[in-house]
Amino acid sequence: MRTRMSHKLTALSVTAACGATAFTLAAPAVAAPLQAPTAFVVLQGGTGTDKASAATRAAGGTVTQEWPQIGLVIAEASDDTFDDRVRKMRGIVGAGPTRALQAFSAPTAPAAGVPAGLGPGTAGGDDTAEPLNSQQWDMRMIKADKAHLATDGNRDVTVGVLDSGIEADHPDLAANIDPAQSVSCVDKGRPDTSPSAWGRSTSDHGTHVAGTIAAARNGVGIVGVAPNVRLAAVKVVDDDGYIYPEYAICGFVWAAEKGMEVTNNSYFIDPYYLWCKSNKDERAVITAVERALRYADKKDVVNVASAGNSRWDLSKPIDDTGSPNNLPEGEEPEVRHTDHRCYDMPAELPNVVTVSSVGPTAEKAYYSNFGKNVIDVTAPGGDAWLDWNAPKSNAADAILSTTAGGKWGYKQGTSMAGPHAAGVVALVRGAEPGLSAKQAVRVLTREADTLACPELYDYTDDNVADATCEGGAKGTGFYGAGMVDALEAVTP
Structure with missing residues (x-):
């Protein structure tokens, strides 16, 4: 199945206790229609x-x-x-x-542990002691394994995982979850701090993201980019898979009020793939989200966001064929011809570090959005279709991380790239606690490894360009400042 991946939450997932040999291409979440009010x-x-x-x-x-x-x-x-x-x-x-007002009608509702204590310490270690580390090509690509010889991160640093909640008793995550900073925002954008609210929802997307950022060094499973930092589950994805603006706004303000150093945002805000300022209703929402991000920035939070999985050049006009995405069953959205006043939120807004995705060859993943002056850095997100004409995809070319039920499995997407960058920022802010958010971002981009544009970007192997990379030897159109480099970022 080689359809376009979901732009919202990434697909290509398989669960396994010790890796996997196959996976499925999951379809985008489809919600029930909304109910007034x-x-x-x-x-x-x-x-x-x-x-x-x-x-x-x-x-x-x-x-x-x-x-x-x-x-x-x-x-x-x-x-x-x-x-x-x-x-x-x-x-x-x-x-x-x-939300889209035309989506009013009655809904059909879907079905809907206390973690270990926190400890001090910033010392690093040998990643190869983790049983599944040999499958973590992504950590070696960003030199996290070498950075870990010096530091695993600072316990005073917290990364807010704005996502679908985190499985708090997962053996590779439990030691790093901070319940005091965790919250759910999916009840009309109102904060709910009960563990039953911010725990994993119907999706283990947030659990997978959390493992990439900070799976513990404990001789179990894998190791994250910053395995000694704390994780806050900030649930902004409801059980239908939607991230409405009031959820995201709650998450950004909550992270700011709690003094988190980093947030990871592996999603786009529903129900529009692209929100347009030319529409007065959408303009109000854009302004609201911009205010929340600006407030977080003033509170010294680095907000990292995934670029999206629609293969779009975000620097150019786009025909949006999927918005709004919460219409009643049987109704189809009209094509929206967008321009520079339309935005993928939060990825294209100010006060955000936007991350594209590469596969194991360090070339742009086939699904990844891109765009000159849009992408800040790139990171491993996996690309299981490196051989596009092969009869089967290769799960091992995706990203291995923590999944539901205390297991480990593969997923791919820009959702998997963003957490690598967020983890590096967490290491930077732990290594130099005096750095402001803007200074930490400058370190991230300055120490990134430049990736040149490919001469011909042809992932379908038909000798026809499938995307155009602007930036030449600097590769900025696909990769921004380049591949995040954990070692250089923490090396004085």
Whole structure:
């Protein structure tokens, strides 16, 4: 099956106790239609929520969550003219639905441990002592194995995994999960700190991401990029697989308030693949997410985001054929002709480190989005179709990490590339605790290894270019500053 991979959460997964020999190409998650009332963002000028809350109530809506730090209210309303009325009120600079209003109808609901304590220490070790390390080609590609001889990371550093929750009792993760900083944001964007809320959902995507960042050095399974840092499960993916704006906003602000050093964001924000400022409803949501990211940046958080899996050149106009992606069954979205005012969120927004993906040959993975002045760095995300004409794909060319049920398995996608970069940032911020977020990002990009554009990018082996890489010898169109380098990043 060689279809385009899901742009939202990555596919190509197989679960195995000791590696795997096959995998399946998972289809994108398809949610049930939404039920009214639905969520809206209401923005006032500056900080505080007094005007936004008052406007919400005056327009017949209900306030479900307030973020005074960024002048934002999350509201609920059943009337699809709610946002039009709110926008006319004094002090309001934007309002719009976080979901496609045409998706109103009754839903069909899907089915829906305490981790070990934290310990001190920053010493490194020999990665080959981990039983499955021989299958971790990705760690050797970014020289994490050599960096680990000096450091495994600083226990004072926390990486927020904005994803589908984390299996907190996984034997390779339990020692590094910090319950005090973990939260779920999928209840209307309201923080819920109960372990049952932020634990793994119907997807083990977040568990796989977490293992790449910080699987422990414990003689079990694998080792992560920064195996001694702490992990916070920040659940922003609901049981249907959606990441609505109110979830992501909650996650960014939560990470900022908790003082996390890094967040990893291996997703795009639903229900639009690309959000467009030319649409007043979508513009309000873009502004809200931008405010949350700007607030996190001011609080010294490095936000790492995956570029996406649609093979798009994000620097060029794109025909978006899949938005909105939460329409009732049987309805198809119209083609949207987008331009430079349309954004893959959060990957294309300010205050984000955007990561493309490569396979074992260090060439852009076939599915990875790209684009000059969009991609900041690249990292291993796997490419199991290196031989496009082979009858079967090769799971070992994907990324091995932690999966559901205390197991290990392969996945591939830019979702797997981003965590490598987030892990390197975690190592950098642990090695030099005085570095600001912006300084840590400069180290990440400065020490990345330049990858030149290929002479012909032809993953289908038909002598026809399948993508155009801008940047020549610098390769910036595909790879940004280049391959993240954990060793150089932590070497004085």
